Amino acid sequence: MNLYFLLEDSGHRRVITIDVASIDEHNVHLVQAELLPLLDDFSEVVLDLHAIGFMSSSGIGLLLRCLQTMKAKGGELSLRRPSPKVRVLFDIIGLERVLPIEDQPEAE
Numbered sequence: 001m002n003l004y005f006l007l008e009d010s011g012h013r014r015v016i017t018i019d020v021a022s023i024d025e026h027n028v029h030l031v032q033a034e035l036l037p038l039l040d041d042f043s044e045v046v047l048d049l050h051a052i053g054f055m056s057s058s059g060i061g062l063l064l065r066c067l068q069t070m071k072a073k074g075g076e077l078s079l080r081r082p083s084p085k086v087r088v089l090f091d092i093i094g095l096e097r098v099l100p101i102e103d104q105p106e107a108e
Contacts (some may be wrong), residue, residue: 017048023059050081
């Protein structure tokens with residue numbers, strides 16, 4: 001499986017676009033192994049999720065691990081542009097109570 005991450009860095013802020021179709025128990029460990037090191041050296045990280053069409057509870061766990069990693073170093077994590085199906089999942093579980101979610105990218 002090939003994982004693709006598009007990185008956009010600006011000062012202490014990094015936007016990571018995760019270009020995989022799904023995150024579930026079959027690939028979460030691989031995604032985690034590649035994603036967590038990308039959080040290093042940045043105090044603000046935004047995960048752009050628009051390409052992810054399906055996310056299981058394993059994927060939610062990964063997002064919470066990313067949040068924990070950022071908070072442990074005094075940083076911030078937010079999510080951007082979840083696909084409609086993933087957004088419904090986030091709404092059902094109330095993820096926005098602990099993790100900011102932007103439905104649209106910021107205006108340049």
